[in-house]
Amino acid sequence: MEEDDYESLPPTSTVITHMVAGAAAGIMEHSVMYPVDCIKTRMQCLVPDPKANYRNMADAFYRIVRYEGVGNTLRGIKVMMYGAGPAHALYFACYEKLKATLSRKGQSNHLAHVVKQRMQVFGSPYKNCMECGRRVMCGEGVRAFYRSYTTQLTLNIPFQSLHFVVYEICQDKINPERHYSPLSHTVSGGLAGAVAAAATTPLDVCKTLLNTQERCAIRRGRTSIRGLIEASQAVYRFQGIAGFFRGMVPRIIHQMPSTAISWSVYEFFKFFLTNQQQQASCDGYLSATSHVPVLTAETPD
Numbered sequence: 001m002e003e004d005d006y007e008s009l010p011p012t013s014t015v016i017t018h019m020v021a022g023a024a025a026g027i028m029e030h031s032v033m034y035p036v037d038c039i040k041t042r043m044q045c046l047v048p049d050p051k052a053n054y055r056n057m058a059d060a061f062y063r064i065v066r067y068e069g070v071g072n073t074l075r076g077i078k079v080m081m082y083g084a085g086p087a088h089a090l091y092f093a094c095y096e097k098l099k100a101t102l103s104r105k106g107q108s109n110h111l112a113h114v115v116k117q118r119m120q121v122f123g124s125p126y127k128n129c130m131e132c133g134r135r136v137m138c139g140e141g142v143r144a145f146y147r148s149y150t151t152q153l154t155l156n157i158p159f160q161s162l163h164f165v166v167y168e169i170c171q172d173k174i175n176p177e178r179h180y181s182p183l184s185h186t187v188s189g190g191l192a193g194a195v196a197a198a199a200t201t202p203l204d205v206c207k208t209l210l211n212t213q214e215r216c217a218i219r220r221g222r223t224s225i226r227g228l229i230e231a232s233q234a235v236y237r238f239q240g241i242a243g244f245f246r247g248m249v250p251r252i253i254h255q256m257p258s259t260a261i262s263w264s265v266y267e268f269f270k271f272f273l274t275n276q277q278q279q280a281s282c283d284g285y286l287s288a289t290s291h292v293p294v295l296t297a298e299t300p301d
Contacts, residue, residue, distance in 0.1 A: 017277070018096045019089035021269035026088025029262040030080050033254050035073035039064070040250040041120040044208045046238040047216045052122035057250045076119030079129040092266055095164065114145050117211040140213075140224070148210035151228045155203040159196045167192040167263065180271040186264045193259025197252045202244035204251060206231035 030037075039060045042052055051067070054060035064072055115132045118124060126132035136144050170188035175181050197204075209217060209231045213224055217234040225231055235243040 015093055015097075017270060017273045018093045020273060021266045022092030023085040023089040024269050025092065025262040025266035026084035027081055028265045029088075029258045030084040031077070032261055033258040034077045034080065035061070036250055036254040038073045038075070038120045040247045040254055041117050041208055041212075042122060043250055044205050044247040045121065045212070046209065046214055046235065046243065049122045057253065060250075075124065076116035076129060076132075079119075079133070080116045088262070114148070114211045117208060121212050144213075144224075147213075147224065147226060148207045151203060151207045151210055151231065154228060155200055155207055158203075159200045162196040162199055163192045163259065166195050167259075180267060182264055182268070185267045186260045189263030190256045190260035192263075193255035193257075194252050196259075197255035198248060201248040201251055203228075205235055205244055205246055208247075209234060 036057075039054075039057055042048070042060060042064070043054055043057075045052070048054075052063075054063060061073070064070075114136065115129050118132050118136065119126055119129065124132075126135065167188050170191055171178065171184065174187065175184035206228055210225060210227075217238065218225055225234055232244075239246065
């Protein structure tokens with residue numbers, strides 16, 4: 001039996017392995033790149049506070065750290081980490097399961113997205129994630145956590161399609177044998193994230209508006225912005241076509257290393273866990289065979 005490639009796991013352990021590796025990848029990805037995600041959210045605001053009208057990413061990071069403290073770039077990180085583990089566990093497990101057909105299961109961690117983006121905006125009134133979630137629930141109801149649900153799904157379809165297709169194409173080119181190769185996984189993941197992020201920025205802008213519910217963008221007589229169409233109209237009304245591409249650079253800079261980290265961590269854990277499983281199976285086989293009596297033929301007298 002020659003097949004020991006980590007891409008081909010035993011059917012009894014595949015799902016668990018992928019879920020553990022995926023959870024580790026998701027937590028690492030979102031933890032490391034969270035400050036950039038915070039800057040992206042700030043730069044996507046339609047009518048930013050004069051104190052938060054940043055020229056570019058470097059200006060945003062400098063002004064946030066100088067005037068608000070470095071801790072403000074991490075506001076909301078706890079809720080995102082809590083959601084990232086289970087979300088990515090399912091995310092990668094579904095990816096591996098449906099890999100042959102390139103079908104994708106989008107991430108659906110809506111409560112975490114709403115809370116973390118409300119914590120990220122300039123002048124956020126919330127002290128912590130629990131208070132934010134409680135006040136949104138009491139003031140706007142459970143539906144507030146799902147306003148961007150349809151938009152999130154609409155965003156995930158092209159994002160994940162591009163993401164995985166580009167990743168697989170890059171792997172075909174630079175790692176055709178599909179061996180464990182940290183460099184190829186990192187490069188392929190980074191390129192895949194950059195392409196997908198750039199192409200889906202307009203939808204991400206609308207999703208951010210639906211999550212943050214900027215008061216200035218809500219029309220008179222309405223209590224909230226509801227759905228992708230209303231969000232698109234609000235973005236165009238305030239910023240024109242250019243508004244749909246606000247925050248594209250930080251989104252790419254966030255997604256490129258994020259997906260590189262995610263894929264490299266995921267492939268490492270998949271490789272490591274598979275080796276552990278194979279070693280355990282081998283040890284079990286040797287242990288079992290060592291107790292089998294050896295039969296010898298006796299010559300009759």
